[in-house]
Amino acid sequence: MKQSRRTFIIKAVAGVAAASMLPQVARATNEKLSESDPYAKSMGFKLNSGEVDKAKYKRWTAEQQCSKCQLWGGKASDEYGECSFFERYTPAGGWCKNFKAVKNA
């Protein structure tokens, strides 16, 4: 089947657009964030907020946990919720230095 140059270009552009979406699709999983993830490490991420390096992160307080962060998508009763910053699931009791307190919490 012979295709026109225009059809070929349209298909090529659509293919490139679809390929550029792959990382987002791949990341939109229920994958849990690991402390060993290099980016998580650079953000001081801990599965347990209480294990944060308090000497390094002086603004950390015991009340700061993923479940009280604006970027956490879980419900109060959820053990894990999706963190929109990492695009991974983090535990309710987790923490990273990008913590943003939920207002009125």
Ligand code: SF4
């Ligand atoms: S951005 Fe918020 S929800 Fe995400 S890991 Fe950091 S503290 Fe937890």
